[in-house]
Amino acid sequence: MAEPSSSTVDRAADRRTPRRRISAGKIAVYVVLILALIPVIFPIYYAFVGSVMPGGDLASSPPRIFPSGFHWSNVTGVFDSIPLGRQYLNSVVQAGIITIAQLITSIFAAYAFALMPMWGRRYVFGAFMATLMVPAESIIIPNYLHIGDWHLLSSSFGVVIGLVLPFLANMFGTFLLRQAFLQFPTELRDAATMDGCGHLRFLWRILVPLARPSIAAAGVYIFLTAWNQYFWPLLVTRSASQQTLQIGITQLRNAEVGDLGLVVAGAALSVIPTLLIVIFGQRYIVRGLTAGAVR
Amino acid sequence: MTAQTRGPAEAADRGTATDASRADRPARPTPRHGRDHALAYLFLVPSTIVFALFVVWPLGDSVYLSLHGSDLFGGASVFVGLDNYRDMFTSAEFGKVLLNTLEFVLLTVIPGVLGALVVVLLLEAQIRGTRVLRTAFALPFAFSVATASVIFSVIYNYQIGLANGILGFLGIGKVGWTTDPHVAMFALALTTVWMNLGYNVLVLSAGVGSIPAEVMEAARLDGASGLKLVRRIILPLLSPQLFFLVVVTTIQSLQSFGQIHILTKGGPDGSTTTLVYSIYKKAFAFGSSDFGTASAQAMVLLVIVLACTGIQFGVLQRKVHY
């Protein structure tokens, strides 16, 4: 897989860091960068520090930026106020199902588009790509009404189905994987066919393992997008135990009006998994992003 | 895009450029049985079902709803033709919604892309710790719209929030971040720009990273450095990514909902009611259930987003073919 982006970013960075003397210009660059970094990092700092600040600190005047002490009661308070553990689970299930389903539907479609003969491929592919142009918000009303018509909103199990159903396939993942599959040398495919290897076996035994980095990139991207959904889960979920994390922390803010520390702690707790993904899975994200450069 | 930048731009976009030539010719050089064609279609069945049920059908429904009045419960009642559209386009309220949407897009896209560009260019200044710094700038990407908005709502709180606390400490009067109609849109845009910064930095860094090292070295040997290097080499080579980012963040801005729902609820005085929020308000808020009007507005959103994507595809078509 010739994948341009992620590795080249790091290489580029390393490559351009020869051991040279630090000039005045560079110091200026550092200063500007650090100054720019402060407003970027501050809300994150504030979310985490605010969650362990004693009660009055967040609302004190003049404002406190450093905690006057350290305590866990905000964090434990979150769990008393909303079923955070349950909502975590809901989000994992929701984003997990969407990711796996989208990967499967995308792998099949991408393979068909990239490596199989297909009458009218251009037009079919164009029609499929057109679905990317339709903003989800423009069809959210009928989708919501349909989900309700199918009686999916009256039980917790139904809600889980309703949460994921419209997102089981998406052309973004398909497009990304098609790009990857197209890099695949056709000779290998032909050789495999000669050996009597059918399409299904070739796809799952040979192509998918080889395309793992691209699939991982697509997966991370799909997962993050699903995890961060707001509008759809807001409409579909009802009770706190059905809500995803995103809706849960918003409800926490509505419910705990007097306790900013609790609200901030909820936000901080909810962001930990994605923060870890961004820090440690950055190269996969970058791969997904740049492949999407022709979304 | 000028002719001289075209070549390297394609190189920068390697992933998509290479496949362009291949997708157009038949995938197999040898003729195949019809069975293979059928199998290819079979592989598309799962996606087709999802798209038919959750994109195509609802699209039809949106059109249908937009042509009908609403009964007591929001359901489609009588056919009203284009009345919903007429009422919408003649109301001052909707004009304001469109203006707000435009304002929000401009206030989020321009600073968001320019800010990220400056950061990425500074990161290219051959300094140490680039990787750590880049990760730091990318961190907001981890924040969902809900998390970011909740944190900013605490900061923006009028009476006891940090933002006004700092202003008060500096002896400046308090600002109604989410309650002053002249400020709320900026506060909303600031939150959005912050959220988008991580994504924008990652995309542009990848773009800069994919500029061939030889090109940079050659330019340096020619004595290009600093701003000259940026203007002559990096910016032209980065133009595909910049263009992509502008289009994508424009569409994202058009679709923004969570931050508005959490921070301002479209207020104060309707000053932050964008198109998507207006759809939500008509359809779901205050027990309104006016699905007819909401669907008419949804059609407007669809057309605007189609136009944006159309522009993107149109421009990209010149160098990328499917």
Next chain:
Amino acid sequence: MRSGKFRRRLAARALVGAAALALTATMAACGGSDSGGNSTDAPGADALKNVKSPVTVEFWHSMKGANVAALKQIVNKFNAAHKGKIVVKPVFVGEYDDAIAKYKTAVQQKNTPELIQVYDIGSRFMIDSKQTVPMYKFIDKDKWDSSAIEPNIASYYQFDGKQWSMPFNSSMPLLYINKDLFKKAGLDPNKPPENLDEIEAYAKKLTNKKKNIVGFNAAIYGWYLEQLMATNGDQYCNDSNGRKGLATKVNFDGPDGVKLAQWWTSMVKKGYASNTGRTTDAAQQAFKSGTVAMELESTGELRDFINSAKGKFSVAAAPFPRLTGSGAPDGGTIIGGASLWIDGIGHTDAQKRASWEFVKFASSPAIQALWHTGTGYFPVNSKALDEPTDKAWVKQYPQFSVAVQQLHSTKPSTATSGCALGVMPQARQAAEEGLEKTITSGDPSTAAANMKASADSLAKPITDYNKAVKK
């Protein structure tokens, strides 16, 4: 119903067929088909006799925080007492506005809950929806003694003299006072201001910009305008506040609304009041932070305010101010809150009866005492105040007696029973928009135009609504 039409017209249905059928089969667990499906009559007690498995009552509510804890306590008690017979399942469906929006969709999709808590201003819509079994039918059937229900509260939910729903959580607005700030400004917290002009005079003395103290604050909440109009003895909408027939016009663009908009705008402009926006959350935070001397809020917030202020400042409650002078003789505050509605259409007699059993249980003195003490809402059953738990509670929160006095001193009148308008939720929003527009413009002279524009914007929704009802 929409659902039928939807199905009929959609050619794409064939495509969905399999998936939809499979889903419907697994999901359509509720809504049995024994009897009663399409009637809004009240079944007798025998409806529950032949029931083999427990009857489930899905109960939609909008309670949060401490309130939901108290609600669950009530439900658990009920379920324990009706073990094997009835199971009440409380489901939080969002704020009142969200709840009614979801209810509308549920009506179309024919999956309404058995029981739903609806806010006061949704009452007209609930009647017009023709989905529910009016409470008076159950009361008549059982010859149930409803005299203990506070008449002032019950009257809001009476139409043509009949009880349509059962009040559950009731509240009134009060003027909350930060005693410490009063004392610091040399004011006597026991002599609170009685009308808007007095509030301004007090706020002037209380405001201290250097210390980030404002004299007055309130959310730009349409409820307060409705209340202030009622204190003036004025009607919010025509046709006797919509009690005689379908109202066709709102009156908040009259002198009352304009006066409030002007007063509020100049208060904010002079810095005597802060504008924390339309959400009550932000206004509550402001008062709890101790930086606001006077605040309009619901009685339901009393307990929370007192507890949040503990160790920081002490809270006093004063009667809700009048718009002008000492108010009109037949004026007073409207009793807000929410009531319980039993759904009839699409539910079996057993389900309806089970819901009624819960409603009776929830309005009994002991349970109302538990509810009142757990939340701070009024007990809707006047006997609840005699319960020992309630007496102990009132002792702990003496401020509450102000609320009780206010409740009992209000004379039920056309003005104080509030406006029954099908699009009342939108009307409240529109009024808020007019107020907010004026306040944020900083120019009191725009008040009349803004309030009128808001009132005018309701003409079409009201006409549409009335047309839809008459059909």
